[in-house]
């Protein structure tokens with residue numbers, strides 16, 4: 131089959147790779163109809179994450195059609211249209227039973243690396259290197275889906291592919307951001323990053339009844355989208371003093387909940403010197419600084435190693451609650467698909483560029499450079 135592979139830093143290629151096969155009784159094979167780019171791919175693309183090797187297939191957010199099921203798969207049949215959670219989790223371990231799917235003990239098969247980096251193993255993820263399992267990604271014609279009954283969900287008839295594919299990662303991540311922040315009526319919520327994750331966090335905060343939702347970025351087209359589709363107030367950090375403006379819009383106190391949806395791509399560039407341990411959390415620092423005393427800071431952005439110059443003093447002295455997670459999507463995907471079917475949650479506008487898989491390298495160039503208003507490139511193999 132054809133697949134979009136990482137070759138070396140900033141170099142991608144569409145290549146012929148072996149077709150996936152069922153390996154375990156709980157696996158199934160999905161023919162990909164939509165697979166999208168994600169901010170989490172950018173550090174991989176740039177060769178900033180160890181363990182990536184030439185020929186690894188990228189992509190972790192996807193939707194497709196079931197073509198083969200293992201003997202233990204109960205919930206899916208050939209020809210079903212399914213969206214698959216980016217996180218690979220067993221559904222049976224202690225963590226999965228608590229709903230902490232991204233903390234699964236069994237989904238990631240690179241336990242040695244995650245245990246040494248983070249102290250414990252975590253769930254797997256498609257299109258990521260060995261520490262997260264080394265599972266082949268979804269920018270391909272077919273994908274093997276392990277623990278299919280746990281990670282794949284049937285898409286209700288009225289929901290389009292371009293809408294449902296966001297239930298794979300960006301929508302549950304956004305929902306989780308609002309939930310970890312315990313956002314409710316009366317809250318002022320500020321979100322750093324107007325990519326798909328930031329925009330869907332803003333939308334989730336609105337759905338949970340937040341009073342004001344403010345989104346911060348440097349790209350006006352993304353900010354306008356957050357305003358139009360999530361009812362958010364846009365703030366461009368190139369032109370305004372963000373902490374001062376946020377105080378002004380929150381009765382002088384600062385936002386109740388501050389969500390960082392930027393991660394290692396925090397600008398301005400020069401943030402990463404090639405070793406884990408030099409990640410500079412610019413947006414996160416601003417979020418901690420701006421948050422009201424006793425408020426909550428939620429980290430949705432991806433971080434892999436140690437982070438320098440983290441303002442722990444502000445967290446401690448202001449009595450902040452700091453929360454974070456990789457998304458536990460299996461917990462929210464059915465609810466999000468229902469909301470999509472009822473038209474309460476619309477995501478298709480985020481699919482700004484639709485390209486054939488063969489044009490994968492162009493799609494990533496658009497996405498990485500944020501050119502032509504690109505929020506997410508969607509590949510249709």
Ligand SMILES: NC(=O)c1ccc[n+]([C@@H]2O[C@H](COP(=O)([O-])OP(=O)(O)OC[C@H]3O[C@@H](n4cnc5c(N)ncnc54)[C@H](O)[C@@H]3O)[C@@H](O)[C@H]2O)c1
Pocket residue numbers: 167168169170171172299300303322323324325326327328346347348349352367391392393394395396397398412413429430431432455456457505
């Ligand atoms: N927690 C999870 O499970 C999970 C899931 C999906 C994505 N993520 C992470 O969420 C983050 C966002 O993902 P995305 O797909 O929306 O990414 P994206 O790259 O499309 O968007 C990131 C946005 O942040 C903006 N930004 C950069 N520096 C900023 C700053 N200092 N202040 C304000 N905004 C700034 C950029 O201009 C960009 O628009 C990434 O780190 C991604 O890895 C986490």
Ligand SMILES: [Zn+2]
Pocket residue numbers: 167168169170190191216299300
């Ligand atoms: Zn993603």
Ligand SMILES: [Zn+2]
Pocket residue numbers: 219220221222223224225226227233234235236237
């Ligand atoms: Zn598990």
